[in-house]
Amino acid sequence: MSAAVPVPxxxxxxxxxxxxxxxxxxxxxxxxxxxxxxxxxxxxxxxxGVGLVHAPFSLLxxxxxxxxxxxxxxxxxxxxxxxxxxxxxxKFLQDSLSKTRQVDDFTSRLLEIHRKxxxxxxEENIRLGLHRSDYMLDLETNSLLQIELNTISTxxxxxxxxxxxxxxxxxxxxVHLLSLEPKRVPGNAASSKFAEALARAWAEFNVDxxxxxMIVQPEERNMYDQYWLTNHLKESYGITTIRKTLSQVEAEGxxxxxxxxxxxxxxVAVVYYRAxxxxxxxxxxxxxxxxxxxxxxxxxxxxxxxxxxxxTKKIQQELAKPNVLERFLENKEEIAKLRKCFAGLWSLDxxxxxxxxxxxxxxxxxxxxxxxxxxxxxxxDLRETLTRLQKEGGDALAAYILMQRIFPKASLAYLVxxxxxxxxxxxxxxxxxxxxxxxxxKVVINEQSGYLMRTKVSSSDEGGVAAGFAVLDSLYLxxx
Numbered sequence: 062m063s064a065a066v067p068v069p070x071x072x073x074x075x076x077x078x079x080x081x082x083x084x085x086x087x088x089x090x091x092x093x094x095x096x097x098x099x100x101x102x103x104x105x106x107x108x109x110g111v112g113l114v115h116a117p118f119s120l121l122x123x124x125x126x127x128x129x130x131x132x133x134x135x136x137x138x139x140x141x142x143x144x145x146x147x148x149x150x151x152k153f154l155q156d157s158l159s160k161t162r163q164v165d166d167f168t169s170r171l172l173e174i175h176r177k178x179x180x181x182x183x184e185e186n187i188r189l190g191l192h193r194s195d196y197m198l199d200l201e202t203n204s205l206l207q208i209e210l211n212t213i214s215t216x217x218x219x220x221x222x223x224x225x226x227x228x229x230x231x232x233x234x235x236v237h238l239l240s241l242e243p244k245r246v247p248g249n250a251a252s253s254k255f256a257e258a259l260a261r262a263w264a265e266f267n268v269d270x271x272x273x274x275m276i277v278q279p280e281e282r283n284m285y286d287q288y289w290l291t292n293h294l295k296e297s298y299g300i301t302t303i304r305k306t307l308s309q310v311e312a313e314g315x316x317x318x319x320x321x322x323x324x325x326x327x328x329v330a331v332v333y334y335r336a337x338x339x340x341x342x343x344x345x346x347x348x349x350x351x352x353x354x355x356x357x358x359x360x361x362x363x364x365x366x367x368x369x370x371x372x373t374k375k376i377q378q379e380l381a382k383p384n385v386l387e388r389f390l391e392n393k394e395e396i397a398k399l400r401k402c403f404a405g406l407w408s409l410d411x412x413x414x415x416x417x418x419x420x421x422x423x424x425x426x427x428x429x430x431x432x433x434x435x436x437x438x439x440x441x442d443l444r445e446t447l448t449r450l451q452k453e454g455g456d457a458l459a460a461y462i463l464m465q466r467i468f469p470k471a472s473l474a475y476l477v478x479x480x481x482x483x484x485x486x487x488x489x490x491x492x493x494x495x496x497x498x499x500x501x502x503k504v505v506i507n508e509q510s511g512y513l514m515r516t517k518v519s520s521s522d523e524g525g526v527a528a529g530f531a532v533l534d535s536l537y538l539x540x541x
Contacts, residue, residue, distance in 0.1 A: 072473050072484065073121070073239050079475045082120055082231055083482035089230060090115035094289065095223045095533075098282030106280035109288070116220050117532040119516045120475035120482065121239070122228045122246050123489040125198070127538040129205050130247070133196055133493045136402060137509035139395045140194050141497035144212055146389040147376065148188070148367035151179045153388075157379045158370065160459035161430060167340040168373065168430050174353050175366045183356070189262040189331065189363040190497040191215055191255055192372075193513060196402065197467040197490055206404040206467050208490065212372030213338045213364050217533065218251035218494060219289025221513040225249040225535040245538045251494050251511025256293030258496035258506055262361045263300055263330045265500045271330035273302045274322075274360075276310070278336040287335055303327060307337060307348035314351065320359030331361045338369075374428045378406040378462045405465030409450070409458035418463055419447050426464045439466075471519045476532045489516045489534060512536065 074082065090096060095116050098105030102112025147153065155172060162169040193215035195208040229243040259273055273294060275287060291302040305313070305324060314324040322329040332355050336342045343349055356366050370376065379385060381403045386396045407414045418425040427438040427446060438446050450457045469488045476485055492513035498506040517531035 072475055073241070074235070074475075076482075076484065078235075078238060079120060079484070080482050082235060083475070083477045083480075085234065086118065086120065086227060086231060086477060087115045087480055089227055090118070090223075093223055093226070094285060095220055095227060096285050097220075098284065100282065106282045106284075109284060113285075114479060115477070117476065117478040118224055118227065119487075119532050119534040120477055121231070121241070122225075122535040122537040123474070123514055123516055124472075124537050124539050125489075125491065126541055129198055130536065130538055132205055132398075132402075133194075133491060133512075134509045136194065136398060137192075137493050137495035138507050139390075139399055140210060141190060141192060141495045141507050143380070143386070143389055143399070144190055144192060144210070144368060144371045145188060145497060145499060147371045147380070148365065150389070151175065151367065153379075154367060154370045154376070155179075158373065158375055160456055161373075161375050163456045164460040165430050167343075168375075170343070170349060171366060171370060174349075174356055175370060177353070178356055178366060185362070185365045185367075186501050187262060187265050187361045188365065188368070188497070188499045189258060189361050190368055190495070191218075191258060191333075191363055191510075192495045192497070193492045194495065195490055195492045197469045197488070199467050200470045201468065205402055206465075207402045208404070208464075208467065209374065210372055210377060211492075213369050214335045215492075215494065216283060216335070217286055217492075217513050218255045218511065219286035220283075221492075221533055222249040222251040222253075222289075222511055224514070224533045228535045228537075241537065246535055247512070247538060249511045249535065251513070252289045253293055253297070254496055254508070254510035255494070256290050256297065258498055258510070259290065259331055259333060259363070260294060260298040260300055261505055262363070262498055263298070265498070265505065266330035266361055268328055268330055271328040273300055273331045273333060274310075274324055274327075274329045275302055275304050276332060276334045276336050277304050277306060278342060279306050279308075281335075290333075307342065307351040308345070310351035310355065311347040314354055316354060316358045320357075322355065322358035322360040329358075329360045331363060333363045373430055374462050375408075375430065378408055378464075381406040404467060407463045409447075409461055409463060411463075414463060415447055415451070415458075419444050422447075424466055426466050428462050428464055429460055474516060476516065476518070478532065485518045486520075487516045488519045489514060490531075491536070 096113045097116045099112040099114040105112030162172050193211045196205050199206050225246050229246050232241045232243045294300040422443040427443045471486045471488050474487045494510040496506050496510040514534035515531040516534040
């Protein structure tokens with residue numbers, strides 16, 4: 062892979078020391094809740110406290126120039142505002158996704174709910190967004206380029222914020238071996254910041270007896286990441302969270318004549334989705350019925366159907382077109398900052414770029430309308446898929462977008478998974494969390510809310526930790 066051309070510097074410790082550090086770190090994870098469900102235990106995804114294993118992690122933080130870090134943080138509030146503005150333009154969302162809907166049933170169903178809300182002029186006065194914008198630092202241009210903007214179920218605020226604590230602890234403990242300074246690992250308050258945003262949305266809703274409802278998958282090995290937020294809400298704000306699947310909402314939920322959402326006898330102030338972003342989360346009509354019910358209610362949705370649609374790959378590609386950002390933002394400096402981080406994005410009706418991608422598939426990524434790891438298409442598979450789609454003709458191409466492939470610098474690092482430490486050539490992806498809360502004309506919160514660093518072996522194309530491709534990491538800020 063061309064990312065690995067420079068000879069990477071060896072890790073700062075030898076394998077024996079790394080093994081010792083990994084054991085210390087794994088114990089730290091167990092003591093501090095940096096844990097996930099163990100795949101080897103079938104009950105670990107449904108019964109809390111059963112079959113825990115440390116979350117996969119990088120032994121030491123990934124290096125990143127401080128100037129790049131500041132640039133990424135600065136973009137968060139602009140992207141937050143952009144998502145809100147775009148969400149209010151229902152016609153833009155419907156028109157931009159009109160071709161996609163014809164070939165992608167999932168997008169079509171989401172658009173149908175959105176259209177129904179437009180028809181009844183449904184207004185979301187209180188709008189809450191908990192977003193994450195993912196970037197890589199491109200080696201050739203040394204520029205920060207956006208991979209995607211996630212507007213639904215942005216995972217790992219709970220566990221990700223613990224990794225910086227783990228790394229600072231290890232740097233302090235092994236300071237005699239590592240020429241690293243703990244203060245160069247930036248603090249990460251993602252967990253408490255997301256909880257604060259949920260709590261303030263609950264307060265804006267202003268019904269003391271109401272709960273926060275977290276929409277979850279029936280089986281969830283990453284439940285402890287979610288429980289960190291639940292815990293913050295309870296301990297810091299006295300707010301109760303209930304966990305429900307979409308099918309449970311359909312069975313137990315109703316919307317009262319005044320718009321109040323009641324589930325299992327409890328009034329719901331905020332609906333926070335940690336599921337519902339993939340077709341697998343809608344195995345029957347019951348789940349779609351629940352999604353529509355929630356959308357019809359006056360509960361605060363995180364995200365609303367329109368915020369969800371803004372996060373689709375097609376909208377990302379539309380926003381990168383000339384003069385489209387100007388439709389939603391006025392500040393020229395902010396527009397320029399966003400443009401600077403956009404990678405090359407194309408729809409497949411651009412015949413020239415499709416031809417180039419077939420000739421040089423290694424320079425592109427083919428992305429379908431899907432969230433969660435494991436969906437993107439690379440290399441020879443990309444060439445085959447494009448050739449097949451061209452032969453099929455019609456609107457089949459509209460289900461995908463093409464994106465410039467980013468080649469970050471590869472380096473040697475120790476990764477720890479299941480108690481085993483191994484060295485590998487790795488690349489990293491930086492996610493910046495953003496929280497946005499608005500009540501009518503009043504912006505209550507617009508801030509950068511911590512970060513997620515994910516590191517993966519450079520031969521792995523996908524970056525999802527829960528999907529099993531990557532490990533959690535933190536940052537070490539450098540001068541260059």
